[in-house]
Each structure stands twice: as C-alpha cells, then as structure tokens.
Amino acid sequence: MTTLYGLVLVAWAIAFLIVIGEHILWKRREKRRNPEGLPYPPGPRQLPLIGNAFDMPLRKAPLTYGKWAEQYGSLIWLVASGKQYLIVNDYEAMKELLEKRGNIYIDRDNTVLLGEMIGQNRVTPRTPYGPTWRQHRRFLNRALMGPIVKRDYGAPMMRKILSFLTVLLDRPQDFLLENKKMTAELITEIGYGMIRDDEDGGHDFVQMHLNVGKITLTTAEGYWVDHLPWMRHIPSWVPFAQWKRDAIKWRKEYNFARDYMFEAVKMQLLNTRGDGMPTSFVRTLLQEEYSQQGSKSEEELQYSERIIKDTSFSFFRAGAETTESVIRSFLLAMTLHPQIQARVRSEIDAVIGHNRFPSLEDRGVEKMPYLESTLLESMRWHPPVSSIIPHLPIRDDTFRGYFIPKGTTIIANAWHVGRDPQLYHEPNVFKPERFLKRNENDGPLTLDTSTLNPLEYVFGFGRRICPGRELALQNIWIIAVFVLWAFEIRAKEGMSMEDGYKAADEERFNFAIVSQTLPFECDFVPRSQKALQMIRKAAI
Numbered sequence: 001m002t003t004l005y006g007l008v009l010v011a012w013a014i015a016f017l018i019v020i021g022e023h024i025l026w027k028r029r030e031k032r033r034n035p036e037g038l039p040y041p042p043g044p045r046q047l048p049l050i051g052n053a054f055d056m057p058l059r060k061a062p063l064t065y066g067k068w069a070e071q072y073g074s075l076i077w078l079v080a081s082g083k084q085y086l087i088v089n090d091y092e093a094m095k096e097l098l099e100k101r102g103n104i105y106i107d108r109d110n111t112v113l114l115g116e117m118i119g120q121n122r123v124t125p126r127t128p129y130g131p132t133w134r135q136h137r138r139f140l141n142r143a144l145m146g147p148i149v150k151r152d153y154g155a156p157m158m159r160k161i162l163s164f165l166t167v168l169l170d171r172p173q174d175f176l177l178e179n180k181k182m183t184a185e186l187i188t189e190i191g192y193g194m195i196r197d198d199e200d201g202g203h204d205f206v207q208m209h210l211n212v213g214k215i216t217l218t219t220a221e222g223y224w225v226d227h228l229p230w231m232r233h234i235p236s237w238v239p240f241a242q243w244k245r246d247a248i249k250w251r252k253e254y255n256f257a258r259d260y261m262f263e264a265v266k267m268q269l270l271n272t273r274g275d276g277m278p279t280s281f282v283r284t285l286l287q288e289e290y291s292q293q294g295s296k297s298e299e300e301l302q303y304s305e306r307i308i309k310d311t312s313f314s315f316f317r318a319g320a321e322t323t324e325s326v327i328r329s330f331l332l333a334m335t336l337h338p339q340i341q342a343r344v345r346s347e348i349d350a351v352i353g354h355n356r357f358p359s360l361e362d363r364g365v366e367k368m369p370y371l372e373s374t375l376l377e378s379m380r381w382h383p384p385v386s387s388i389i390p391h392l393p394i395r396d397d398t399f400r401g402y403f404i405p406k407g408t409t410i411i412a413n414a415w416h417v418g419r420d421p422q423l424y425h426e427p428n429v430f431k432p433e434r435f436l437k438r439n440e441n442d443g444p445l446t447l448d449t450s451t452l453n454p455l456e457y458v459f460g461f462g463r464r465i466c467p468g469r470e471l472a473l474q475n476i477w478i479i480a481v482f483v484l485w486a487f488e489i490r491a492k493e494g495m496s497m498e499d500g501y502k503a504a505d506e507e508r509f510n511f512a513i514v515s516q517t518l519p520f521e522c523d524f525v526p527r528s529q530k531a532l533q534m535i536r537k538a539a540i
C-alpha cells in the first residue's frame with residue numbers, strides 16, 4: 001500500500017515538474033513571438049503558474065464575461081491550463097476578427113480526450129482548419145443551399161410539424177419533450193432519410209445520436225489529459241486510469257453510431273440504386289460521387305465517403321438542439337407576451353386564414369413581417385449558442401494595439417451583443433417591432449436595417465459560419481407559423497405571470513453549450529374547429 005502511495009506521489013511530482021517546465025518554455029516562446037512586447041488585452045489578474053484557472057466560470061459563462069466587460073472593457077484576456085483566451089464582447093470586434101480577418105481566425109480548439117481519443121475531431125464544428133475541413137464545407141454548402149433546402153426538406157418538415165400538432169392536441173403537457181423529439185427526428189431524417197433501419201431488429205438513429213450526445217456532455221468539461229497530453233500514452237490497465245478505459249469504450253460507441261448510420265444508407269443505395277429511397281443529405285452526396293465513379297480513383301471515392309459520413313454525423317450534433325432551443329425561446333416568449341402573440345396570430349389569419357395549412361410560399365418579411373421580426377427577436381433575446389464556437393487564429397496577429405498569439409481561443413459572447421444597449425434600445429424587453437419600419441405613413445412594414453439583425457451573429461462568423469442556417473430558419477418558421485395558426489398559447493391556468501413566469505432573463509436560460517430555456521409550462525388552446533379537423537385528417 002505504502003509503495004502504491006509512493007508511486008502516486010512520484011507521478012504527481014513528475015506531473016508538477018512537467019507543468020512548471022511547460023510554463024517556462026511557453027513564457028520563452030511568447031517572448032520570442034512578441035519581440036516588440038505589445039501588450040495583451042486587460043483581464044482578471046493572473047496568478048503565477050495557474051494564471052486565471054480559478055477565474056474561469058464553470059456555469060453561465062456568458063454572464064460572467066459580460067460583467068467583466070464593465071470592468072475591463074470589451075476585450076478580455078485570460079490564461080488557464082496553458083491556453084490563452086480572448087473574450088470578445090462587442091459586435092464590431094467580432095466582425096473585424098472573425099469575419100474580415102476570417103482567413104486567420106479559422107481554426108478550432110483541440111481537446112485530447114473528446115477530440116483525438118474519442119474521435120470528435122472528425123465532426124465539422126471540431127475539425128481543424130485544413131483540406132479536410134474545406135471538403136466538409138464544400139459538401140455541406142452544396143446540400144444546404146437555400147433552394148435545395150426549400151425543394152428537398154420542406155416535405156419532411158411539414159410531416160413532422162403535423163405530428164407535433166397532434167401531440168399538442170392530445171398530450172399538450174409533453175410539448176417540451178416532443179419539441180426535442182421533433183427537431184431531433186427531423187435533422188436525422190434530413191441527414192439519413194430515415195430515423196431507424198430494419199436491419200437486425202432495427203436501430204433507433206435518434207437514440208444513437210442522443211447516447212453519443214451524453215458522451216460529449218460528460219467529457220466536455222475537460223480531463224487532466226487535455227492539459228497534460230502526454231497522459232494519453234498511459235496504458236489502460238494502470239490503476240487510476242479509469243478515464244482511459246472510459247475513452248476506449250466511448251470511442252467504440254461513437255464510431256459504431258457514426259459508421260452504422262452511414263453504412264445503412266449506403267447499402268440501401270447500392271441495393272436499390274436509389275429507387276424508392278427518400279431524399280437525404282447522405283443519399284444525394286453519395287449518388288453524386290458514384291455518378292463520377294469513372295473519373296475518380298478508389299482512394300478519392302473512399303475519401304469522399306469518409307467526409308460524407310463525418311459531415312452527416314455533424315448534422316445532429318450541430319442542428320438538433322440549436323433548432324430546439326429557438327423554438328423553446330419562441331414558445332416561452334409567446335407565453336410571456338400575449339399581446340405580441342395576438343398580433344402574430346392576426347397576421348397569420350389575414351394571410352392564411354383557416355381553410356388551408358400554412359405553406360412555404362407564405363414565408364417572407366413582405367408577407368408576414370411581424371412573424372419574421374418576432375422570430376428575430378426570439379434569437380436576439382436568447383441566442384442558442386451563447387458563446388459561438390471558439391475560433392483560433394492560425395498565425396500571430398495584432399488588434400487595437402494588442403498582441404493576439406496564434407492558437408488563442410477566441411470566445412465571441414453573442415449573448416452580450418444581444419443585450420448591448422448601444423445596439424438595442426431597452427435590450428431586456430422583448431420587442432419584435434425594433435426590427436421593423438414603415439417607409440411611408442401607410443406603406444408596408446419592412447425590416448429596419450438600422451437595427452442590427454441577430455442573424456448577423458447568432459449563426460457565427462466568417463468562413464466558419466453555420467452552414468445549416470437556411471435549414472434552421474426554414475424549420476423554425478414552419479414550426480412557429482403552424483403552432484400559432486392552430487393554437488393560442490396561454491400561461492398555465494392558476495399560475496399568474498407574477499409567480500409562475502416572472503424571472504430575470506438570466507434565470508430563464510441554462511447557458512449550456514447549446515443554451516435552452518429552463519422547463520416551463522403553458523396551455524395550447526385550439527383556435528378553430530376547422531383547423532382541428534384538418535390536423536386530425538392530415539395526421540391519419
């Protein structure tokens with residue numbers, strides 16, 4: 001026993017020495033890279049060796065970053081665990097760095113356990129800058145362009161929303177869970193054309209994704225090996241190396257899910273040549289690749305297949321919870337603001353009426369400006385990815401007189417932009433009309449371009465901007481218009497606005513990687529008998 005403790009002590013001493021050694025080397029490197037001695041942006045005081053390790057917020061980080069902005073200004077510098085962080089709180093700086101200098105601020109962070117050891121570096125949002133990432137983007141952009149989204153993905157969206165409406169009729173209390181299910185199933189169906197297969201008794205694709213999501217959540221906080229990468233070489237049989245044994249198990253589960261779903265679609269395509277197969281991201285891209293079979297080598301085809309497999313697997317990770325988040329915010333906003341909801345409903349009634357379902361042809365600011373601005377306001381009020389996904393510069397840079405070394409983790413605080421009083425009058429008030437104006441007294445409402453449109457930042461910036469934004473916006477619109485066409489959303493009976501819903505915004509959202517409203521309740525009251533019949537009939 002004593003020997004074991006001795007060994008552990010020695011291991012810790014070695015780890016400590018390595019940390020000191022790395023720190024000294026890092027300091028020297030920094031000096032060489034910044035010969036003019038340009039300052040770093042201000043930030044909380046750094047302690048020797050550990051820097052700001054104890055300052056890094058573990059929960060609701062965007063709120064802490066926002067508070068720091070009052071103290072240090074909009075650019076904040078932090079150093080922790082051998083990494084440098086630049087928190088950016090103002091929109092102009094985000095635009096300049098991540099968009100105008102998008103060719104520099106284009107890389108992603110590497111995490112040893114989740115990224116390298118489990119394999120998440122292969123999904124697009126985590127893929128480092130380079131030829132593989134560029135090929136990811138080519139495929140994603142090709143399959144997610146606006147016209148393609150409208151042509152190919154409108155139909156599955158309509159099917160999903162109709163079954164969601166029947167759930168709202170039968171089990172309205174389950175609306176949060178069903179919203180999660182609807183967005184998860186849709187994104188899986190768009191990616192693979194199916195949500196389960198018939199092989200071996202069938203695998204539930206959505207469940208596979210959700211299991212993988214749990215792995216991401218468990219590991220996202222980081223492990224020692226993320227700070228001391230040499231630890232990855234520790235054999236899995238060593239006592240205290242449970243993390244290594246877990247990583248091996250998780251990698252298997254992760255790879256199985258990714259490969260299985262892709263192979264299911266590929267086999268179906270090879271067996272049927274696509275006859276009777278539903279349209280999907282994987283099918284479309286594979287078909288295109290196979291049609292060029294003559295002009296491509298075997299390796300080129302295999303490489304393309306790998307990229308299609310990885311990009312389709314990214315869909316769920318990037319597209320499901322984000323869309324779910326906007327819908328939750330929208331539903332909460334409608335519950336909290338009955339007058340705004342009534343105005344959106346009357347706009348829907350005027351354009352669509354109650355004798356037909358809404359359709360994608362009804363979409364557009366010129367047709368239903370108030371609905372559009374309410375959706376924009378929902379995204380400003382609560383951007384789903386509150387701190388974007390960090391961008392890293394691929395070379396040293398200077399900005400506003402400060403030195404920004406290559407590899408700095410740039411965190412853009414989108415939440416803070418949405419609450420910036422310089423950009424939005426009364427930013428804590430939910431006010432869709434802030435995005436609208438009338439050119440003449442009686443003229444139609446149009447978008448007021450003098451107010452910063454949240455679409456300029458909630459989907460990120462530059463060459464890393466979200467490739468799924470058209471798909472997401474179309475889906476969000478369809479869900480919102482159908483729900484308010486069919487129902488009036490009311491605050492839960494017996495629960496007044498004062499006791500049930502009145503909370504500061506900071507308390508309403510969880511600010512996780514993809515932030516969600518906390519659970520809330522509301523009633524869905526059918527608006528017309530006719531609509532009710534139409535929903536029931538369509539769902540049969």
Ligand code: HEM
Pocket residue numbers: 124125126127137140187314315318319320322323326384385388389390391458459460461462463464465466467468469471472473
């Ligand atoms: C409301 C819904 C959505 C929001 C708010 C959202 C937001 C974002 C944000 C902030 C980023 C990071 C951009 C950056 O680094 O600058 C991102 C990246 C990404 N999103 Fe979305 N997204 C949504 C829906 C979707 C959907 C539906 C898909 C795909 C079907 C998708 C696929 C991706 C991918 C693949 C990336 C990684 C891009 C890269 O690293 O090159 N997203 N998204």
